[in-house]
Amino acid sequence: MRLIDEFRDSTLAREIAARIHREAVRPMQFMEICGTHTMAIARYGLKALLPETIRLISGPGCPVCVTPQAQIDAFIRLGTQPDVTLASFGDMLRVPGSTTTLETARAGGADVRVVYAPLDAVELARQHPERRVVFCGVGFETTMPAVALAVTEAQRLGVANFFLFCAHKVIPPALQMLASDREIALDGFICPGHVSAIIGSETYEPIAREHGIPCVVTGFEPLDILQAIWMLVRQVNRAEAKVEIQYTRAVSRQGNPAAMACVERVFTPEDAEWRGLGVIPGSGMRLRETFAAHDATRFVPAAPDEVSTPSICECGRILTGRQRPADCQAFATACTPAHPLGPCMVSSEGACAAEYRYVARPSWP
Amino acid sequence: MCLAVPMKVIEVTGATALVEQAGVTRSVRVDFLPELAMGDYVLVHAGLAIERVDAEEAAETLRLLKEIADAAD
Numbered sequence: 404m405r406l407i408d409e410f411r412d413s414t415l416a417r418e419i420a421a422r423i424h425r426e427a428v429r430p431m432q433f434m435e436i437c438g439t440h441t442m443a444i445a446r447y448g449l450k451a452l453l454p455e456t457i458r459l460i461s462g463p464g465c466p467v468c469v470t471p472q473a474q475i476d477a478f479i480r481l482g483t484q485p486d487v488t489l490a491s492f493g494d495m496l497r498v499p500g501s502t503t504t505l506e507t508a509r510a511g512g513a514d515v516r517v518v519y520a521p522l523d524a525v526e527l528a529r530q531h532p533e534r535r536v537v538f539c540g541v542g543f544e545t546t547m548p549a550v551a552l553a554v555t556e557a558q559r560l561g562v563a564n565f566f567l568f569c570a571h572k573v574i575p576p577a578l579q580m581l582a583s584d585r586e587i588a589l590d591g592f593i594c595p596g597h598v599s600a601i602i603g604s605e606t607y608e609p610i611a612r613e614h615g616i617p618c619v620v621t622g623f624e625p626l627d628i629l630q631a632i633w634m635l636v637r638q639v640n641r642a643e644a645k646v647e648i649q650y651t652r653a654v655s656r657q658g659n660p661a662a663m664a665c666v667e668r669v670f671t672p673e674d675a676e677w678r679g680l681g682v683i684p685g686s687g688m689r690l691r692e693t694f695a696a697h698d699a700t701r702f703v704p705a706a707p708d709e710v711s712t713p714s715i716c717e718c719g720r721i722l723t724g725r726q727r728p729a730d731c732q733a734f735a736t737a738c739t740p741a742h743p744l745g746p747c748m749v750s751s752e753g754a755c756a757a758e759y760r761y762v763a764r765p766s767w768p
Numbered sequence: 769m770c771l772a773v774p775m776k777v778i779e780v781t782g783a784t785a786l787v788e789q790a791g792v793t794r795s796v797r798v799d800f801l802p803e804l805a806m807g808d809y810v811l812v813h814a815g816l817a818i819e820r821v822d823a824e825e826a827a828e829t830l831r832l833l834k835e836i837a838d839a840a841d
Contacts, residue, residue: 404774405809406774406809406823407773407774409826410829410830415833415834415837418837419833419836419837422837422839437770438770439769439770439771465769467769492769519815520814520816521814521815522815523815541769542769543769543770545769545770545813545818546769546770546813546814548800548816548818549813549814549815549816549818550814552799552816595770596770597770597771597772597811597813600772600811600818600819601818601819622829626833630833630836649829651822651828651829652821652822652826652829653819653821653822654819659818661800661801661802662800662818662819665799665800750769752769
């Protein structure tokens with residue numbers, strides 16, 4: 404596949420890894436923010452190619468994993484209303500709420516549909532004017548332009564029965580929080596390539612400048628990730644802290660201004676809770692007043708009880724890099740992809756699911 | 769969740785384009801990429817082309833990768 408296979412050359416990968424082995428002489432800890440990076444690192448076995456001096460830790464960049472349980476419960480309460488069709492990206496369906504999942508609710512008769520594109524949910528609403536079609540808006544800056552476009556199209560076309568439950572989050576405030584956390588002590592950020600295609604690499608400049616942490620905006624093929632790690636090692640060795648773009652074929656300093664303008668027209672920032680990280684100021688998004696007629700949060704049924712998170716689940720500590728998946732006592736025993744206790748094991752991009760699928764490969768069921 | 773696939777633009781009609789990769793063709797929205805032309809590559813995520821993929825920059829990255837590798841000998 405053009406523009407993909409070239410960046411999967413295993414001979415070249417081993418040569419880059421050899422260079423990293425030679426130059427990474429002291430211990431360094433890098434965090435990959437994005438869940439798609441977590442998945443690629445596990446899939447291509449990149450940790451095994453790296454020297455022991457380099458520790459890669461997974462950050463909070465899996466949108467499904469950081470969606471608080473209360474929001475998942477709200478999706479489920481909405482989805483079980485008799486006149487509601489809930490449209491969602493596929494990876495939300497198996498995330499455990501307090502008592503059930505969207506998948507189980509669907510098996511029990513709820514009208515829950517998996518859509519590939521947010522605009523498909525607008526089309527669904529057009530085809531079923533008698534139903535309220537609610538799209539579960541989960542995702543970071545990569546996804547928000549597609550959702551913002553769907554909302555503006557619904558308004559333009561007068562699709563009054565299309566609604567958005569906005570649970571979107573933005574990356575930079577979370578990065579600021581992690582950069583300030585002395586307990587985590589990072590030597591570099593592997594910054595998300597596709598989030599940055601939208602927002603630009605400029606966003607990370609205050610993090611590099613104020614916290615002295617090197618940032619490299621990185622693509623998603625194995626050679627991209629290895630090159631980025633080498634670039635971070637080079638910055639550490641030179642005692643530099645700047646923002647570099649490895650993924651120059653898709654990312655510029657300023658991002659995609661047209662996409663950002665549409666996002667800003669539709670959404671406005673608010674404080675948001677992240678699972679495992681708590682409330683981060685300005686890290687969430689809600690619909691602007693202009694689009695209030697399409698806001699599903701106005702008719703979410705009230706929560707019956709307090710939210711319960713399984714006490715054994717360590718997702719919160721894993722999402723901030725304080726613990727590795729294998730350190731959790733439930734990992735691969737009580738908690739598996741078939742029976743996940745927490746979101747890090749549900750989403751294919753979760754640190755636990757990636758570790759289970761590609762690294763741990765346990766032989767027991 | 770942030771997966772996006774590079775696909776080649778076959779045809780542009782207003783805010784919609786037909787794109788292709790590895791024999792798979794798909795119709796995507798291109799509202800945020802003005803002046804898109806046939807033969808351009810775009811990153812597709814959730815039915816939307818979010819950014820162009822610059823083939824010259826891709827070649828430059830591959831050149832840099834070989835340079836990094838060669839210095840390891």
